[in-house]
Amino acid sequence: MNFMALKQPENSLLGSESDSQRTLYPYVTGTSVAALKYKDGILMAADMGGSYGSTLRYKSVERMKPFGKHSLLGASGEISDFQEILHYLDELILYDNMWDDGNSLGPKEVHNYLTRVMYNRRNKFNPLWNSLVLGGVKNGNKYLGTVSMIGVNFEDNHVATGFGNHLARPILRQEWHENLSFEDGVKLLEKCMHVLLYRDRSAVNKLQIAKITKEGVTIHQPYSLKTYWEVSAFENPAQGAIGSW
């Protein structure tokens, strides 16, 4: 019998009582988002998969959403937390519009807001389990930033989340340059998405490309990439393997 059992106050973070009050692990998740600046604005790509652990449960999840006049938000990680963030942002944009003063929140301001939200949730040990990509154009200025679930944030000419950090960013570092045309930008993003499709087990072959320019946001219809699996090593994989049968 345990007379000296540890007595914890109700509100401590140790123990099962308080675990129901905060995020411990993600459930339905989206994989990488990749984005880059090009001549007229920002291009962003994400596939439409929502995984439930190792199951590819949902295949039509829109992980990029426009909001306000100037911004586009893409997210990887927990889908329900992404939906909550969209709810916060709707409220933010609403209050901004209600001022009716001719001013509107630009992507830089929204990025700052999201950084504060993610960081403060992390400090309360109840994170929004997402990595966000925020892109936009305001007054001719292109902006592309990212925030992680622990509040790490920065802006750059090209960003990626999740596996994209490891697979897409090296490609972007090598091949990105200023003033990419729309076609070249899409080609470059598709190259990244190709690699992710081959090598990220949670990627699905149904992706969307989104574009934001000073004219506004366009999220294109979903489509799939052509893949090639006739690699000779896959045809007879056991051929050279000693001891295999």
Added chain:
Amino acid sequence: MASSGFQADVKALQKHLAARHLIYQHQHNKQMSCPAMAQLLSNTLYYKRFFPYYSFNVLGGLDNEGKGCVFTYDAVGSYEKVGYSSQGSGSTLIMPFLDNQLKSPSPLLLPAQDAVTPLAEAEAIDLVKTVFASASERDIYTGDKLEIVVINADGIRREYMDLRKD
């Protein structure tokens, strides 16, 4: 102010201090001196003594007389005025070398001896570049690019240098 550690905490801390600096300027109609900011940084860090800013800082600037000063911190606000310092993952590699080159008089000496290191600006910048190039060789986290901020009576200047990218 140069900070090493968890980037989100570093950004939050620097933002907090920038806001406090702005308030100071509004209230006192002058810039904060480096020793004043040094105390503010210490207090800000200790305020979160039981949920610290994971940030390892070195503060550099000019005091009220226009002389250079360097303050070095730990994550919870212990600080000391020194002639030179390093913090972060490469500090174990850099600090012994700085000790060798800049041998500071002990803070325990009486009468107190000036901690200001007798280096010319060009020598100091060269030393910084050498030290980071060396740290990049052996510390996996140090590398890519170096930013050097030079603060003197003429103002603030920045220099950049590429480091090993592996």
